[in-house]
Amino acid sequence: MTNTPNPDGPVLVVDLGAQYAQLIARRVREARVFSEVVPHTWSVERMLEKKPAAIILSGGPSSVYEEGAPSVDPAIFDAGIPVLGICYGFQAMAQALGGTVARTGTREYGGTDVAIDRTGTLLAGSPPTQTTWMSHGDAVHAAPAGFEVLATSPGSPVAAFEDRNRALFGVQWHPEVKHSPLGQKALENFLYEGVGLAGDWTPGSVIADQVAAIRAQVGDARVICALSGGVDSAVAAALVQRAVGDQLTCVHVDHGLMRAGEVEQIERDFVDSTGVRLIVRDEKERFLTALAGVTDPETKRKIIGREFIRVFEDAARQVVEEAGESGTEVKFLVQGTLYPDVVESGGGEGAANIKSHHNVGGLPEDLQFELVEPLRDLFKDEVRAVGRELGVPEEIVARQPFPGPGLGIRIVGEVTAERLDLLRAADAIARAELTAAGLDGEIWQCPVVLLADVRSVGVQGDGRTYGHPIVLRPVSSEDAMTADWSRVPYEVLAKISTRITNEVPEVNRVVLDVTSKPPGTIEWE
The missing domain is CATH 3.40.50.880 (Class I glutamine amidotransferase (GATase) domain)
Known part of the structure; x- marks a missing residue:
């Protein structure tokens, strides 16, 4: 042999x-x-x-x-x-x-x-x-x-x-x-x-290889890209655009699970810099209805993955109708799937299913698209390097990771419109204070988690309260496969806590998650 x-x-x-x-x-x-x-x-x-x-x-x-x-x-x-x-x-x-x-x-x-x-x-x-x-x-x-x-x-x-x-x-x-x-x-x-290897595997070589692979896979067919506004989907979109140009239409699904200002950032930063065609679908009610009464995190992820695909199927029909041509069927869906997503979703023989990522283990069995996943073999820092090589705006390339299921998996309990508004407000405060303290470059990401089914006694305005706790989960990592909790200065944590408990009435307690990965994953769900 x-x-x-x-x-x-x-x-x-x-x-x-x-x-x-x-x-x-x-x-x-x-x-x-x-x-x-x-x-x-x-x-x-x-x-x-x-x-x-x-x-x-x-x-x-x-x-x-x-x-x-x-x-x-x-x-x-x-x-x-x-x-x-x-x-x-x-x-x-x-x-x-x-x-x-x-x-x-x-x-x-x-x-x-x-x-x-x-x-x-x-x-x-x-x-x-x-x-x-x-x-x-x-x-x-x-x-x-x-x-x-x-x-x-x-x-x-x-x-x-x-x-x-x-x-x-x-x-x-x-x-x-x-x-x-x-x-x-x-x-x-x-x-x-x-x-005897040359050590010549670089972001530039990744781009050249993937552009060739995408062209061979797609041919002259139309393609849509699931553009969340995060690093992964933005870099995947830029890579596919370089390969097939205006055959690509990006679709942003506003599922109501985004943080404050996300949709505006997509239109301002990514679309302005690339000129890519973007369709924004307002599907808040659809997702909230599908998630009603659901508390199990794996079920949430699979529901969100399923509904994403159903929306993309609708968007594909919209692309064909607007083109007004024959033979313009959308056959391919671009996703920003990364190597850690595949590993944690049980991808590959012998791998444990830690949690299903909505774009891997959460996809429905009756998927009508062929997937294009040019980043599937890369870690996050490698994706950032490819993005910079492609000219993706630094405001997007340097963004902290944000999960595709969004705030839906940062609410421990049922997802409702009221709970989303509460979490959005707390998250915006935490992000603003970390940015003001100059910590964006030091922290990999800081999930803000609402323990929706937990309440604790507090005292606010000389009266008893029975409010929700908010969890801060700042972590440092290179690739999301392992992580340690970030040592955020006490004065920054104190300011975040004070602002959240003062400005978000339903919250009376802010706690800090100091667990590494392993044993804990970065996201709570």
């Missing part, structure tokens, strides 16, 4: 149960090489169908010698494709090729110094001692035949090795985390020297 590495193919990150599999893929992309995550349940044959440039085996929580632990087919190492094993993947490689893996009795967690005996290809440029981030209780005690041991640590007799002739490499530590200061250098050594 010998193959030749395809320099234009992806680097496949095989997820062996790691909490950092997505992070490995991100670090590879930061080296300007395209990567994607695949489950360990894929056969070697299926992986090779992707014509990969290289394969990276992720870490994982298991022990390689335990029954039922994720296994690695030894055939992967004879396929002629360069392989890098990380942590568990390193141990799985060692065991599969005849090395020895055992429990040492000395666990290594967190910062660990490793001694570099030989730099080889993988650790070229490393000092004699390197600080790394470890997380293991087992260790490789003997490297397989043909491998050169590069590094050791107190708890790892073999902490790194390589077989340069077969392009097989491995490290016990986690080079993908920032706590391994030279980790990115090791990854780049693997990609550039071990694999």
Whole structure:
């Protein structure tokens, strides 16, 4: 099963149960090489169908010698494709090729110094001692035949090795985390020297590839784009417009779940700068009626996804009628679906369904359009880079993310017009104060959540109140796959709280969500 590495193919990150599999893929992309995550349940044959440039085996929580632990087919190492094993993947490689893996009795967690005996290809440029981030209780005690041991640590007799002739490499530590200061250098050594990749995957190359792909998919058919006004849909629209020009009509659905001023911003910032044709559909009553009495978040998402599609079907008919021509059927729907959307919606074999994104898991089965999703393989920061390359206005490219289901999933409980007005008012205050404090560039996003079915006792105007709590959820992230809560200055939080409780009569309490992701998702629903 010998193959030749395809320099234009992806680097496949095989997820062996790691909490950092997505992070490995991100670090590879930061080296300007395209990567994607695949489950360990894929056969070697299926992986090779992707014509990969290289394969990276992720870490994982298991022990390689335990029954039922994720296994690695030894055939992967004879396929002629360069392989890098990380942590568990390193141990799985060692065991599969005849090395020895055992429990040492000395666990290594967190910062660990490793001694570099030989730099080889993988650790070229490393000092004699390197600080790394470890997380293991087992260790490789003997490297397989043909491998050169590069590094050791107190708890790892073999902490790194390589077989340069077969392009097989491995490290016990986690080079993908920032706590391994030279980790990115090791990854780049693997990609550039071990694999021979050029590192030429850039926003410009993404645009060129996607424009060609869109033209091939769409041909001379008409296309509509679901334009929410957020970063993702705006960049997707700009990309499709570059590919097919006036075959594209954008449709903004005013579902009543938007924040204050959203529709006006779409018309002012995006349409003015691109000249794209825009249809705005006022569908507030439709969505409120469909959501009446619904409190389950997954049901909300699926209802919103379904109603979006029904509106787009109506809009497609409107486009054809206004064109007044024959043969102008709208066959394609553009969506700003991103890679994290696909992952969280259970996209791909072996992926857990964390929550259905309205444009992935929330789509109806009787969808009449073929989807065009040019951003489906990208993370948010990569989308922003593509947007800037396309000339999308900075006011849109730099916007904080806002979910397609809008405020419908920021109301914990039934969605009503009154609750939406309340949340809109609180959200506008929080956004205004964060902007005034100059924090827009530091915070990834700040969902403002209404706990509609929760009330608490308060005192306002010397009288007892029984009002709703508002939750502030400021988070910092690079790609939405992981996040930490943002340390907003106390004086800013105090001002937001004071203004909301003074200016929004139904609210008498403001609380701060200090949960990272994982375990909590960024949105509450």
